[in-house]
Amino acid sequence: MSVTLYHHPFSRAAGSVWALEEVGIDYELRWVDMMAGAQKAPEIVALNPMGKLPLLTDGDQVVTEVAAIALYLADRYAYGTLAPRVDDPARATYLRWSFFAPSVIEPGSTAKMYNWEARPGQVGWGTYETMLTAMESAIADRAFILGDTFSMADVVFGGTLRYMLRFNMVEKRPAFAAYVARLDARPALQRADARNAAIAKEHGLGG
Numbered sequence: 001m002s003v004t005l006y007h008h009p010f011s012r013a014a015g016s017v018w019a020l021e022e023v024g025i026d027y028e029l030r031w032v033d034m035m036a037g038a039q040k041a042p043e044i045v046a047l048n049p050m051g052k053l054p055l056l057t058d059g060d061q062v063v064t065e066v067a068a069i070a071l072y073l074a075d076r077y078a079y080g081t082l083a084p085r086v087d088d089p090a091r092a093t094y095l096r097w098s099f100f101a102p103s104v105i106e107p108g109s110t111a112k113m114y115n116w117e118a119r120p121g122q123v124g125w126g127t128y129e130t131m132l133t134a135m136e137s138a139i140a141d142r143a144f145i146l147g148d149t150f151s152m153a154d155v156v157f158g159g160t161l162r163y164m165l166r167f168n169m170v171e172k173r174p175a176f177a178a179y180v181a182r183l184d185a186r187p188a189l190q191r192a193d194a195r196n197a198a199i200a201k202e203h204g205l206g207g
């Protein structure tokens, strides 16, 4: 089986590199010139009808959606370590905050940035303030989502938060900054950042 990530360093695929580095398997990065629209090429759309990155293949299996890719890799290659087993009660918290990232934080921060008008009871992110309070509750009194144990939920939730802080899409609360500093200390994240930066440089892209 061989694992290939269709990648551009300025896309969410950069976060999938972190997930790959955490599980520690061999993988190939396939350059997709997203700025030139290469993600809409027929061979990519055949695998992902959205024509978007990231896209991961593992042998004949295709996985899209940055959160699904991370959870897939953890279940497949780091089950019981980066992914709590199905009979481990920690699996509840693990899934809860992993899903919170794409279903609440991503749309909620985008809504805030673009001043979208929405009824809090009708949209999944409720209000920006409640979203931030909920996020803080996930990490405020512990090192990682599961407590002292780092898991792939931190790659999903923490990776989203890290991105949102970098682009000023969420308020810089002290608990967020402290949590992201703990994530920044992960060797796998440092390797992923270096690999993404090297690929950007190789293709003449600024940081």
Ligand SMILES: N[C@@H](CCC(=O)N[C@@H](CS)C(=O)NCC(=O)O)C(=O)O
Pocket: 010, 011, 012, 013, 034, 039, 051, 052, 053, 054, 064, 065, 066, 067, 102
């Ligand atoms: N829901 C997808 C979002 C994927 C997405 O929007 N990717 C962007 C890059 S971060 C993309 O491919 N944009 C180029 C395009 O839509 O043509 C995920 O979570 O992976």
